[in-house]
Amino acid sequence: MSVWEKSSTARVVPSARPRKLAKVPFVELADGRLQGVVSSGSDIGRVYVSSVEAGSFAFACSTNNNRPCGGARGWFCNHIRALIGEAVLQYGVDRVARYLRAEVAGEAPDADSVTHAMTATRPAQGDSSAAAQVFSRFLRQLAYLELAPTTAPLPEMQWFPTTRAVA
Numbered sequence: 001m002s003v004w005e006k007s008s009t010a011r012v013v014p015s016a017r018p019r020k021l022a023k024v025p026f027v028e029l030a031d032g033r034l035q036g037v038v039s040s041g042s043d044i045g046r047v048y049v050s051s052v053e054a055g056s057f058a059f060a061c062s063t064n065n066n067r068p069c070g071g072a073r074g075w076f077c078n079h080i081r082a083l084i085g086e087a088v089l090q091y092g093v094d095r096v097a098r099y100l101r102a103e104v105a106g107e108a109p110d111a112d113s114v115t116h117a118m119t120a121t122r123p124a125q126g127d128s129s130a131a132a133q134v135f136s137r138f139l140r141q142l143a144y145l146e147l148a149p150t151t152a153p154l155p156e157m158q159w160f161p162t163t164r165a166v167a
């Protein structure tokens with residue numbers, strides 16, 4: 001090993017910064033909806049509960065305190081887009097598209113294709129009446145993992161494992 005390699009290895013210092021809440025700590029295909037919890041990105045204490053209904057693509061987004069998301073007025077907000085992205089990562093694009101009944105075009109569809117297929121139909125804004133239920137399932141998952149949503153850094157772990165589908 002050259003001196004350069006040694007010194008470059010030695011420079012690798014683990015980050016001491018606290019881990020943030022995962023961008024999308026909870027996602028599920030349930031109750032005829034893609035739904036989940038998306039962190040605000042700026043405020044660790046604030047999360048959004050976002051959902052898209054299968055078939056109609058009626059969408060909803062509100063905070064855990066049941067305030068409507070300012071970005072979801074007539075349009076998929078960034079939280080809903082992040083939710084779709086995470087769902088595609090976890091379940092695969094085919095399964096997400098099939099569940100939502102989205103007509104995805106193209107040979108190599110991805111999360112953007114699914115999002116586009118839905119927004120192209122100009123979906124209506126749905127109600128967020130299921131948000132409390134989704135949020136409580138998220139909290140139960142946290143409790144199950146014995147982690148509180150505002151816990152300080154967990155050096156060796158990601159915030160919490162996501163509910164990855166078993167292939």
Ligand SMILES: [Zn+2]
Pocket residue numbers: 048050061062069070071072077078079080
């Ligand atoms: Zn939103």
